[in-house]
Amino acid sequence: MTMTMMMTTRRAYAAVAAACVILAGCSSPEATGHASSGDPLTRTFEEGKRPALADLTGTSLDGDAIRLSDYRGKVVLINAWASWCPPCRAEAPQLKLIQETWGDRGLRVLGLDNDNSRAAGLAFQKSFHLAYPSLHDPSGKQALRLPRGLVNTQVMPFTIVVDRAGKVAATRMGAVTRTQLAKVVEPLLQA
Secondary structure: OOHHHHHHHHHHHHHHHHHHHHHHOOOOOOOOEEEEOOEEEEEEEOOOOOOEOOOOEEEEOOOOEEEHHHHOOOEEEEEEEOOOOHHHHHHHHHHHHHHHHHHHHOEEEEEEEOOOOHHHHHHHHHHOOOOOOEEEOOOOOOHHHOOOOOOOOOOOOEEEEEOOOOEEEEEEEOOOOHHHHHHHHHHHHHO
16 A cells, blocks of 8 residues: 555545544434533533433343432433443543542442443453443443434443433533533532
8 A cells, every 4th residue: 555545544534533523412312402612522401301311221241230210319420331442441530530529429320331242341340440330231222222312322432411310411422521521410419
């Protein structure tokens, strides 16, 4: 392959990647969701106009039964990830910090692992010392239960913030940090 062909191929890959990132936050399940002016990959929903979320159910990476409805009354941060995803690996320490920071105030992190292999998911969880559970969802069955257009389930990672009533308060495409979530999570924890 010539140097010119390699450069053209790299530019094409970069253009496709950029388009995916831009399009990831474009669709909305309702007109009530709006992108944050400071972060175009974050969408928030006003109280009273928040979409309901299906009761995600399954088994954790450890084999324990998990139901999202068991977390009712808590603020839940659902984070979809896969061990092969570089942004997921980069955000894992932030998710651990988020659970440690707000856990005693009623926030729970619930992972949604998309690895085909349960062993790969367990290794990821162990290497980052993640103390919160993750639903093992290799087929994407749980992601398909999300309201249409809420997030692009083909892009990893994505995060959904669920209020104490089980409704979607915010979503984010791409890696998340504690600082980015503070404006959404703090008011929900005080409610």
